[in-house]
Amino acid sequence: MTETQSPEDATGVGVASGVVGQVERDLRRVGANPDYWYPVALSSQVRRKAAYKAVFGGERIALYRGESGEVFALEDRCAHRQVPLSMGVVEGDTLRCCYHAWAYRGNGRISQIPYLPKGVGRPPRGVRAYPVREAYGMVFVFPGDPAKAAVTALPDLPAYHSPRHRTMTFSRTVRCHYSFLHENLLDMNHQFLHRGVVGKLRPELLGYDTGAAKVEARYLFTHAGGKRNAGAGILSGEGIGGATADVMTIRTEYPYQTLDLVPEKADHPAFSLWAAYVPVDAEQRSCHVFGLLMIEKPRLPGALHLAWPLIRRFTERVFAEDRTAVEAEQAAWDEQGEDRNHEVFPLILDVRAVLRANGVPLAAAAPCGTAACPAP
Structure with a gap:
């Protein structure tokens, strides 16, 4: 798509899907594609030699950090009586069910049934193990086809490790389908909602581009008056350089979302935001938001540390x-039981098309043990 091309025809009928007049499936019934790395916990929540209960789209996942410090992710049920393994006890690098003490390795295989004599009976194979990685202070799992995990990259966030930046981490549950959050961040025409925090902001869409799995929009933000929260001014550079106009680039690059803000007369972002919206329930009407706000440190030593509470308060209010x-x-x-939105903004019509094209029908989200979720 070009900078100004609209995905609508002259009649206003959305054609982002490629067929004029075609009835599109309700986006709120499209599930998140599991063949990506999704954060399911903060690293600090998964303590050494302890289990932690996580979830992805109705699939319960038991995380545990073994004595070696490595984190493992198992289907959160014992193959014996289906009691959650997240209630279990960590011994070395194995997880022992709290009920009958069946022990599981990090690959999901049963290593011991303490009361079963050798050669007697045939124990089950075990439970599903998920590929798991730690990065950016979070625990990522790969809920989809494990064969794809090795060739699927984690998000690349160089600012997180940069000594020039400090990162603020967010972890919140929101009771909505993840697509509403993608639309909310991309459509900056909703700034009226934040008038009590940011004052009068005038957003101007400079242009946007669309690809098979990406939509990127660029806005010019001008502060047109009104009371502005101190944290907003600090974030945009106003508290440092007196900026009154910012260029904001927002990108949905499936399944993640990013935002970069470049203050007036600057050549690099004052801050960058990365966000992942992880579905919680099987119907995906609720999701957990994991966010990283990477803020460039000002030249004045200690200034960001002093401003940190103001920035936190501002971001929490927004x-x-x-x-x-x-x-x-x-x-x-x-x-209403359906999506009755009357969307007119071409940018949002395009991001909806991207989310539909890259997501999966919720009916295809098979429970573990079926062909779509084979046993280990």
């Missing part, structure tokens, strides 16, 4: 307002 809006959208969908 997030709370966004959460109220997207949860209201989900509530309307629940009441």
Whole structure:
């Protein structure tokens, strides 16, 4: 797509899917594609020699950190009586069920049934093990085809490791389908929602590009007056350089979303945001938001440390307002049983097409033990 090309025809009928007038499947019934790395916990939550309960799209996952420090991810049920393994006890690098003490290795195989004599009976094979990696202070699992995990890259976030940046981490549950959050961040025309926090912001869409798995939009933001939260000014550079206009680039690159803000007269971002929306329930009407806000340190030593509480308060207020809006959208969908949105913004029509094309039908999200989720 070009900078200004619209995905609508002259009649206003959305054609982002490629067929004019075609009835598109309801995006809120499209599930997140499991063949990607998804954060399911903060690293600090998975303590050494302890188990932790996580979830992806209704699949319960038991995380545990063994004595070696490595994190393992298993289907959260004992093959014996289906008791959650997240209630278990970690011994070395194995996880022992709290009920009958069946022991599991990190690959999901049963290593011991303490009361079963050798050669007597045939124990089950075990439970599903998920590929797992730690990065950026989070634990990522690969819920899809494990054969694809090795060739699927984690997100690349160089600013996270840069000594010039400090990172603020977010972890919140939001009661809505993940697509509402993609739309919320990409459509900056909703700044009226935040008028009490950011004042009067005038967003101007400079242009956007669309690919098979990506939509990238560029906005010019001008502060047109009104009371502005101190944290907002610091983040945009106003508290340092007096900037009044910013260029914001927002990108949905499936399944993640990023935002970079470049202040007026600057040549690099003052801050960058990375976010992942991880479905919680099987119907995916709720998701857990993991976010990393990577903020460039000002030249004045210690200034960012002093401003940190103000920035945290500002971001929490904006997030709370966004959460109220997207949860209201989900509530309307629940009441109506379908998506009755009348979207007119071409950019959002395009991101919906990208999410549909790269997602999976929720009916295809098979429970573990079926052909789509084979036993280890």
